[in-house]
Amino acid sequence: MKRRLYNFMQIKQEDHLFYMVDSDGNKVGEITFVPDGEERIIIDHTFVSPEHRGQGLANKLVKEVVQYARSNEKKIVPACSFAQVEFQRVKDYSDVLAK
Numbered sequence: 001m002k003r004r005l006y007n008f009m010q011i012k013q014e015d016h017l018f019y020m021v022d023s024d025g026n027k028v029g030e031i032t033f034v035p036d037g038e039e040r041i042i043i044d045h046t047f048v049s050p051e052h053r054g055q056g057l058a059n060k061l062v063k064e065v066v067q068y069a070r071s072n073e074k075k076i077v078p079a080c081s082f083a084q085v086e087f088q089r090v091k092d093y094s095d096v097l098a099k
Contacts, residue, residue, distance in 0.1 A: 009057070011064055016041075018064045020057055028052045031061035031083075033076075040075045040098050041065070043083040062086045062093075069096040 009020045009028065019030040029048035033041045043065055048057045062083055069076050075098035078087045087093050 011060070013064075013068075018061055018068075020061065029057045029061055031058070031065055033065055036077060039073075040077055041069060042077040042079050044079050046080050046082040058082055059086060062090075066093050066096055075099075 009022055011018055011020050013019075016034055017030060017032050020028050022028050027049075029052060030045070031043060031047075032045040033043045036042050043062070046058050046061060048055075048061075065076065065083075068074075074096070076083075076087075076093075076096050077098045078084045087097055
């Protein structure tokens with residue numbers, strides 16, 4: 001059974017980017033988004049380093065963007081393939097999905 005490491009990682013935010021760092025400060029995953037007008041953002045990239053895949057880190061990053069969108073009254077266009085699948089899988093995200 002794989003150990004879930006993301007509880008020991010920190011999520012940080014910069015302009016149009018959320019990223020995770022491990023306890024040593026190494027970036028292990030990121031998700032980027034770009035504005036699409038005033039009311040929408042486009043998730044255009046999700047990445048988790050190969051040694052950290054399969055632990056739910058990318059899911060956690062998508063969730064951060066969803067929370068950001070809710071807080072800022074934005075809708076999301078999930079353009080990257082991982083975000084598309086995550087939005088289909090997690091029905092709770094439908095409120096921020098751009099139509």
